[in-house]
Amino acid sequence: xxxxxxxxxxxxxxxxxxxxxxxxxxxxxxxxxxxSCFGLGIDYILMALSPSIGWLFVGRVIAGITTSNVSTAFAxxxxxxxxxxxxxxxxxxxxxxxxxxxxxxxxxGMLGNRNLRFPILGGSGAQPxxxxxxxxxxxxxxx
Numbered sequence: 601x602x603x604x605x606x607x608x609x610x611x612x613x614x615x616x617x618x619x620x621x622x623x624x625x626x627x628x629x630x631x632x633x634x635x636s637c638f639g640l641g642i643d644y645i646l647m648a649l650s651p652s653i654g655w656l657f658v659g660r661v662i663a664g665i666t667t668s669n670v671s672t673a674f675a676x677x678x679x680x681x682x683x684x685x686x687x688x689x690x691x692x693x694x695x696x697x698x699x700x701x702x703x704x705x706x707x708x709g710m711l712g713n714r715n716l717r718f719p720i721l722g723g724s725g726a727q728p729x730x731x732x733x734x735x736x737x738x739x740x741x742x743x
Contacts, residue, residue, distance in 0.1 A: 601653070604657070605656070605657065605660045608657060608660050608661050608664060609660050609661070609663060609664035610664065611664065612661055612663075612664025612665045612668065613664050613667065613668050616664070616665045616668040617668040617670070617671055618671075619668070620632055620636065620668045620669050620671070620672055621671045621672055621675070624669075624672040624675060624676075629672055629673075629675055629676040629679060630676070632669060632672050633669050633672055633673060633676065636665075636666045636667070636668070636669040636672075637666075637669075639662065639665070639666035640663065640666040640667060641724050642662070643659050643662040643663045643666060644659075644720050644721070644723045644724030645721075645724045646658070646659045646662065647659035647660075647663075647720050648717045648720035648721045648724060649717075673693065674690070674693065677689045677690060677693060707719075707722065708722070708723075
């Protein structure tokens with residue numbers, strides 16, 4: 601069963617990454633990233649409250665769609681940095697991914713010891729903070 605969940609997520613990433621990239625070219629990077637972050641927060645709430653494995657699968661599909669914004673994030677960095685500072689900016693994004701891969705499972709494990717739904721609820725709680733910081737700190741970029 602776990603293989604189907606991974607397959608659904610990866611398939612949605614494969615299909616929607618170019619679509620979100622095209623939308624970011626048309627509507628702008630910032631709105632696409634903000635909407636996908638909002639969708640991920642909704643997905644976490646759906647997965648935390650899901651009554652069956654079928655709803656978890658639906659949540660995983662939504663997660664695959666909404667996390668397809670990695671190429672948009674890299675394009676945003678390219679648009680907002682000068683060529684001499686671009687390598688540093690890409691390094692910071694890569695470091696953030698690395699920290700997330702290390703801290704995320706550790707924090708999820710600590711929350712999971714209390715209740716199995718707490719890690720997902722913690723992720724949905726982190727999404728509004730992420731969106732707020734993005735709105736306050738990110739410069740606008742024309743499409």
